[in-house]
Amino acid sequence: MISINKISLLQFRNYSDSSFEFPSRITCITGANGSGKTNLLDAIYYLCYTKSYFSAYQQHTVQSGKNGFRVTGAFTRIGSEETISCKWDTGKKEIFKNNSLYEKITDHIGLYSAVMIAPDDTNLINEHSDLRRKWVDGILGQSDRQYLEKLMHYQRILQQRNAWLKTQAYKPATNNDELEYYNRCMAEDAVYIHRQRKAFINDFLPLLSNFYHRLSGGDEPVDVTYNSDINQNSMQYWLQHNLQYDLRYQRTLKGVHKDDWLFLLNGLPLKQFGSQGQKKSFLFALKLAQYSWLTKTLALKPILLLDDIFEKLDQSRMEALLRIITGEDIGQVLLTDTHRDRINDAFGENAGVTYITL
Numbered sequence: 001m002i003s004i005n006k007i008s009l010l011q012f013r014n015y016s017d018s019s020f021e022f023p024s025r026i027t028c029i030t031g032a033n034g035s036g037k038t039n040l041l042d043a044i045y046y047l048c049y050t051k052s053y054f055s056a057y058q059q060h061t062v063q064s065g066k067n068g069f070r071v072t073g074a075f076t077r078i079g080s081e082e083t084i085s086c087k088w089d090t091g092k093k094e095i096f097k098n099n100s101l102y103e104k105i106t107d108h109i110g111l112y113s114a115v116m117i118a119p120d121d122t123n124l125i126n127e128h129s130d131l132r133r134k135w136v137d138g139i140l141g142q143s144d145r146q147y148l149e150k151l152m153h154y155q156r157i158l159q160q161r162n163a164w165l166k167t168q169a170y171k172p173a174t175n176n177d178e179l180e181y182y183n184r185c186m187a188e189d190a191v192y193i194h195r196q197r198k199a200f201i202n203d204f205l206p207l208l209s210n211f212y213h214r215l216s217g218g219d220e221p222v223d224v225t226y227n228s229d230i231n232q233n234s235m236q237y238w239l240q241h242n243l244q245y246d247l248r249y250q251r252t253l254k255g256v257h258k259d260d261w262l263f264l265l266n267g268l269p270l271k272q273f274g275s276q277g278q279k280k281s282f283l284f285a286l287k288l289a290q291y292s293w294l295t296k297t298l299a300l301k302p303i304l305l306l307d308d309i310f311e312k313l314d315q316s317r318m319e320a321l322l323r324i325i326t327g328e329d330i331g332q333v334l335l336t337d338t339h340r341d342r343i344n345d346a347f348g349e350n351a352g353v354t355y356i357t358l
Contacts, residue, residue, distance in 0.1 A: 001301040002112055003076045003332040004044055010070040010334040011063040012046075013039040024354040025322045026326070026333045028347065030340040031358030040358075041116065041305045044334065047073040047084045048112040048303070050095050050105050058088050073113060078300070084112065106152075110142040112121045113302035117309055119283065124147045124286065125279050126271055129260035137274075138262065139290055140196055143297040147196050157182050158257055183239040190235035190256045194228055197259065200293075207289035215320045216290075223264040229254045254307035281317060284309075284324035288324060301331030308336050310346070323345055 004022055009015040014036045029037050038054070042061070045053040052061050062069050069087030075082050081219075085096040095102045102108055124131050141148040159184040173179070201224055203264035211224045229238055239246075246252055263270040264283060270282055295301050304325060310318055325333050337343050340357065347353045 001331040002114075002303055002336075004047070004078060004237050004303060005074045005081075007040075007047070007071065007073045008041060009040075009043050011066040012043055013061060013063060015039065015043075016063065022334065022354065023333070024352050025331070026347070026353045027335070027356060028343045028353060029336045029356045029358065030343055031336075031337065033087065033338060035358040038118075038307050038356060041307050041336060042304065043071045044073065045114055045116055046071055046086055047075075048114040050086060050093070050108055053071060053116050053118070058091075058093065059073065064086065077112065084108075092105060096151060104179060109148065110145070110298070113142055113294050113298055113300065114291065114305055115287055115294070115302050116305040116307065117287045118174055118307040118310070119309070121283055121287070123284060125263055125274075129258070130263045133257075133259055135198060136200065139294065140200055142294065144196060145346040149215060150189045150192050154186055154193060154256070157185045157189070157253060158255070160301040161186065162251045164254070165246055168247055168249060183236065186239065186252075187234065187236040190230060192261075193256045193308075194230040194235075197228070197256070198226060200263065204289055204293055207292045208285050208358075209273065211292070211324070212287035213282055214277070215317055216285055216323065217316060217320065220266050222282065223267070223283070225262040225264065226259070228256060228259045228261060230256060230259075277297075277314065277317070280313065283319075292329070295329070295331075302330075304330055304333045306335035308338065310337055310342060318346070 003025075006019065006021040008019045014034075020040065029035050029040060042053050046061070052058075055061065070085065070087045072085040074084065075084060083096075083098055085099075087094045087096070093105070095105055095108055097108070124135055137151055140237065141151065161179070164178055164182065167173075205222075205224055208224065209222050213219065229235075231243075235255055239252070242254050265274055265278055268274075270279060274282065280284050291302060291304060306317065306325070309321070313321070324330065327333075335343075340355075343355070
């Protein structure tokens with residue numbers, strides 16, 4: 001199991017200089033909106049993945065008017081105590097483990113795993129394919145270093161190929177050696193990326209179905225369809241036979257960078273036909289299945305971070321979720337809520353629960 005014992009925040013979002021301890025398996029963080037509950041969870045997530053869960057821009061994690069921040073956490077991992085520190089100062093990011101600087105930030109990925117569930121996560125169901133690709137890549141990148149490296153290489157070569165395509169409108173190449181190099185690299189990477197994504201969804205689907213039924217109390221069949229151009233033809237085929245269209249639109253139109261996953265309930269697309277309650281149950285099932293898959297693959301229970309999830313949850317789903325997160329299959333849990341009374345009613349005077357009020 002991975003757990004965080006304490007954390008210190010310096011100039012991180014709304015925290016000037018604060019520290020918190022987490023002595024219990026379950027920590028309930030309560031306070032008014034704007035008090036910093038979500039920011040505290042995001043700081044923990046940042047220590048695990050060296051990035052914010054809520055913003056792609058590092059500047060947004062810095063306290064207003066400051067040039068940088070530092071977050072330090074004391075973790076227990078496989079029985080050993082370890083300290084992780086993330087520092088960002090005027091555009092430069094550094095990650096330390098036990099006071100030793102990582103040479104490559106990617107060396108940190110997969111060592112400290114966390115799963116976040118937040119209100120806006122329904123975008124994973126309702127919005128565009130980029131979010132679903134990012135979600136799947138984030139899961140696989142933690143457990144498979146080769147996948148992470150090939151994905152990063154593919155994305156870099158894709159950018160270079162697209163730049164080459166743009167130049168052809170102004171200065172056409174006299175030979176295609178450069179293009180052939182890009183095609184060869186992308187085709188090689190795509191084989192592995194596609195294979196791992198396909199294997200993942202096959203392993204993931206039974207976990208998703210199990211959690212959905214536990215949360216919803218119903219027997220509606222759930223499914224996930226993996227849509228990829230590579231299901232029909234190889235990456236090499238698309239790069240060669242689609243070149244005229246790529247040149248016309250000045251970007252690579254086919255490939256694993258266009259993959260998507262269609263979520264189905266009762267055989268129908270959840271995005272168009274699911275109710276809000278069904279989407280909420282499906283989302284929680286997705287994240288809990290992610291937690292279960294990572295636990296099995298990494299042989300470690302991640303930290304579970306729940307941000308204000310009880311606000312729009314009906315009583316039956318709330319009770320089902322509580323049974324899951326307090327069960328033995330889940331490790332450390334940190335959750336936030338605006339209503340202390342609601343949390344007290346949910347957990348009572350449980351000796352295994354710590355309460356923090358902001």
